[in-house]
Amino acid sequence: MSAPPPLSSSPRRWLALAALTLSVLIVGLDGTVINVALPTIAGELHADSAQLQWIGGGYLLTLSVAMLPVGLLGDRYGHKRLLLSGIALFGLASLGGALASSTAQVVAARAVLGLGAAAITPLSMAILPRVFAKEELPRAIAAWTAATALGMPVGPLVGGWLLNHFWWGSIFLFNLPVAALALTAGLWLLPRDRTRARETPAFDTLGTLLGGLGITALVYGTILIPQLGWTHARVVVPLAAAAVLLTAFVVRERRHPHPIVDLGLFADRRFLWGTLIAVFVNFAVMGILFVVPQYLEAVLGNDSFGTGLRVLPLIGGLMAAAAASEPLVPRLGVRTVIPFGLFVLAAGALLGATSDGSTGYGFTALWLSLTGLGFGLAVVPATSLVMGSLPTDNTGSGTSLLETVQQLGGVLGVAGLGSLLGYGYLARVRTDGLPAQAAHTARDSVSGADEVARQLHDTGLAASAHEAFVHGMNLVLTACGTISLLAAVLALLFLPGRATCSRTVARSPREHAESVA
Structure with a gap:
């Protein structure tokens, strides 16, 4: 048959x-x-x-x-x-x-x-x-x-x-x-899943434990940063523990004959630089998606439904880039398309960083579209580059490593850029003359300042809080643009050329025949 x-x-x-x-x-x-x-x-x-x-x-x-x-x-x-x-x-x-x-x-x-x-x-x-x-x-x-x-x-x-x-x-x-x-x-x-040999190597329990505890400590410490600050003991101790545990995890995985993740994948320039570019992009975009909804809701006065609608230009730019990247990459190569996408992402973020308290939504939609376009032109070819480097029998381990590193980059991005947003906001918001509790609430967040301003009928406080938030947002967008520019330079210098990228592992006739529903 x-x-x-x-x-x-x-x-x-x-x-x-x-x-x-x-x-x-x-x-x-x-x-x-x-x-x-x-x-x-x-x-x-x-x-x-x-x-x-x-x-x-x-x-x-x-x-x-x-x-x-x-x-x-x-x-x-x-x-x-x-x-x-x-x-x-x-x-x-x-x-x-x-x-x-x-x-x-x-x-x-x-x-x-x-x-x-x-x-x-x-x-x-x-x-x-x-x-x-x-x-x-x-x-x-x-x-x-x-x-x-x-x-x-x-x-x-x-x-x-x-x-x-x-x-x-x-x-x-x-x-x-x-x-x-x-x-x-x-x-x-x-x-359907391919038939595997019944004998499988022993699972690396210790490596899994070290990696799990290290990531837990890293994420736990990171999500407390916006609340407690970078120097609080409840932040410093888990981050220090994470550094020790993840170092031990890397040493364990490099020496174990059957590691849970193959760190040797990073020896392939396609995997290494494709992953790093994806992390840079995820760091920047997660920071943008953290700050922009707050701007649309707290400063421009939209509800949750309206805010979701107004972020869609970023997705529109991403979808346009997804359609454009398919013919562009074979013609120009990843060393051209990915840096170009990162430059467009940087341009969108830096354009957004020129916003002020009187900027309308039309300007926001413009730079969000540019950001989405750059995001797609960078991340889609970078992900394809990573996928092309994975052995056909172990794609799950490779994609898990890629997604884990991206996820941690996004978590760190939100924490770090969230702290930058808070710093910019506190530097500009004016709470002089307010009762102590009201001042504390107003300095805690722009939405808190709006609530205090409504209760006290203080339009000056609301204007000050909105201006301060926009200042903090602009600092975040400047950082995202700078990170994207740095990633673009690294991509230009280190991404493999077309000859390297064209090497892929061919699937055998048996593997092709097994890829049926």
């Missing part, structure tokens, strides 16, 4: 891509949809600020920690099997969140959601090379990247609409039909 045709030559490959993008879309949505619901949850469940912080922090911790080993588990036991398990877990955790009646239950549900997301993101990427041939892989990566990015600004939009019409648990319940659809489509459309 002849083997069925490979999925890479079947029209069903685009439906398979839709299933993969749907799965990462719900992860992106869930990462930000919770933010608009926090005030409602605080009121309904009587949650304090520390508990609210861990609704987001618990998700971030489990996502970051679980992402490293899940790639190796996928390589050993099947990408499709673990991906579908992650989607199912995500759906069940969403149901648990919708039914939660206490803050602790919400934190637990969010932590389990992080575990599901840790399986979905790297393994959905690892499946792409088995669905698409080399020529079409950049287009698939572009669509996958657009789906991951789309969820971030759309999350507040969806959350705002749900909260306007339903109770707070609807932001969790919304995930259920989407997860069910992604699970059904994945079962039907994704290529």
Whole structure:
């Protein structure tokens, strides 16, 4: 009996891509949809600020920690099997969140959601090379990247609409039909897992423990920075512990015969520089996505739904870049396209850094579009570069390493750039003559200053707070632009040329025949 045709030559490959993008879309949505619901949850469940912080922090911790080993588990036991398990877990955790009646239950549900997301993101990427041939892989990566990015600004939009019409648990319940659809489509459309030898090397438990504890300490310390500052003991101690544990993890992985991540991948210039460029871009874009929604809501006066709509120009630029990068890379090469994208990203951020208190949304939409265009032109070819460097039998470990490093870069970006935003805001806001408690509230955040100004009918305070926030935002955008310029120079100097990039590992006829649903 002849083997069925490979999925890479079947029209069903685009439906398979839709299933993969749907799965990462719900992860992106869930990462930000919770933010608009926090005030409602605080009121309904009587949650304090520390508990609210861990609704987001618990998700971030489990996502970051679980992402490293899940790639190796996928390589050993099947990408499709673990991906579908992650989607199912995500759906069940969403149901648990919708039914939660206490803050602790919400934190637990969010932590389990992080575990599901840790399986979905790297393994959905690892499946792409088995669905698409080399020529079409950049287009698939572009669509996958657009789906991951789309969820971030759309999350507040969806959350705002749900909260306007339903109770707070609807932001969790919304995930259920989407997860069910992604699970059904994945079962039907994704290529079956390859048969593996029954004997597998022993799992590196100590390496997993060192990596998990190191990442936990790093993320824990980092998410406390905006609240406590860089020099507080509760920040310094976990960051120092993270440095020790992650150093021990690297030493362990370099010496272990069967590590959970192959650090030797960094010896390949495609993987090394593709990953570093992706980290630089993620650092900058996460900082932008952290500050811009606050600007649109607090300074320009939009609600959550309106804010989500007004961030969409960034996604429009990303989608335009995703379409443009496919023909540009073969013609010009990654050493031209990626630096150009980084220069455009820098131009967008630096243009945004010229905003002032009277700047309207039209100007914001312009520089957001440029930022999205540069983001797509840089990150899509960089991701394709990384994927082309991975061995066909261990794509899960490689994508887990890429996504973990990107995730940590994003966490550090939000913490560092968030501190810069706070510094710029405090340097300009004027609270002279206010009662002590009112001054403290006004200096804590621009939204707090607006609330105090409303209560005291102090238009001068509101104007001062808005001007101060724009000043802090401009510092953040300047930093993002500078980081992007630095990344562009590094890309020009160190990215491999076309000859290196064209080397890919060819799939054997057997591997092609196995890539069928």
